[in-house]
Amino acid sequence: PEKVSMLTFDPADASRWRDAAEFIAGQYGRLDWAFLDAGASFPRRDNYLDAARCGLDAIMPLIGDNRDGGAIIFLTSAAALREELDQGNGFMALLRHAAREGGELQVRVSALAFGGDAPSWVDTPLFKELAHGDDASAFARLAEMETPVARLPGIGLGELIPLMLAEADGGAVLVVDGGHTL
Numbered sequence: 322p323e324k325v326s327m328l329t330f331d332p333a334d335a336s337r338w339r340d341a342a343e344f345i346a347g348q349y350g351r352l353d354w355a356f357l358d359a360g361a362s363f364p365r366r367d368n369y370l371d372a373a374r375c376g377l378d379a380i381m382p383l384i385g386d387n388r389d390g391g392a393i394i395f396l397t398s399a400a401a402l403r404e405e406l407d408q409g410n411g412f413m414a415l416l417r418h419a420a421r422e423g424g425e426l427q428v429r430v431s432a433l434a435f436g437g438d439a440p441s442w443v444d445t446p447l448f449k450e451l452a453h454g455d456d457a458s459a460f461a462r463l464a465e466m467e468t469p470v471a472r473l474p475g476i477g478l479g480e481l482i483p484l485m486l487a488e489a490d491g492g493a494v495l496v497v498d499g500g501h502t503l
Contacts, residue, residue, distance in 0.1 A: 324349055328341050332357075332375065333371040333372040333375060334375070335378065338375045338378065338379035338380070339379055342379040342382075342383050345383060351383070352380065352383045353392075354384065354392040354393065355376075355393050356482065357373070357396070358396040369412065377415075381393065381426060381428050381430075384426070390426060391428055391429070392428065392429040393423070393428060393430045394431050394482060395416065395433070396433050396435065397433070397435075398434060398436060399435060402434060417492070421492075429488075429492070431492060431494065432493075432495070433482075433485065433495050434496045434497070435497050481497065
C-alpha cells in the first residue's frame with residue numbers, strides 16, 4: 322500500500338467509526354481492505370458484538386464503493402466456534418450475515434480464529450495486565466479464563482492474512498489454535 326494509517330478508538334462507539342470512515346475517505350479516497358480486532362482490549366467483553374457491528378456498518382460501504390470491492394478480516398478467538406450460546410456464537414452468526422451482505426457489494430468478509438500464545442498478545446494491554454512480571458504467569462492466567470489457550474503451531478497469523486485478502490477468499494474462518502477445536 323502507498324499509505325497506511327492505524328486508528329485507535331473505542332470500537333463499540335458508532336460515532337467514532339463514522340469519524341474513522343470519513344477520515345479514510347478524505348485522506349485516501351478509498352479503502353481496499355480492513356483488519357479489525359474489535360475485542361482486543363475491552364475491559365468488558367459484553368460489547369464485542371456491538372463493536373463488530375459498528376465496524377461493519379462503517380467500513381463495508383466504504384470498501385463497497387470501490388469498483389473491485391475489497392476485504393474485511395476479523396480477528397477472533399477460536400472459542401467463538403464452540404456450541405455454547407455466548408458472545409462468540411453471536412459473532413459467528415454476525416460474520417456469516419456480513420459475508421452474505423458483503424457479497425452484494427463485492428466485499429469479502431472473513432475471520433482468523435486464534436487460540437494460544439500468538440506473539441501479538443504480548444503487546445496487548447490485557448496480556449500486560451495479566452503478566453505480573455513474566456509471560457508464563459500471563460499464559461497461566463489466560464489458561465484459567467473461559468477462552469481455552471494452547472500453544473500455537475509454527476505458523477503465524479500474519480502469514481495467513483495475504484491468503485485471506487486474495488480475491489478468491491470470502492466468508493472463510495481460518496482456525497489457528499493448535500488443534501483444540503477439532
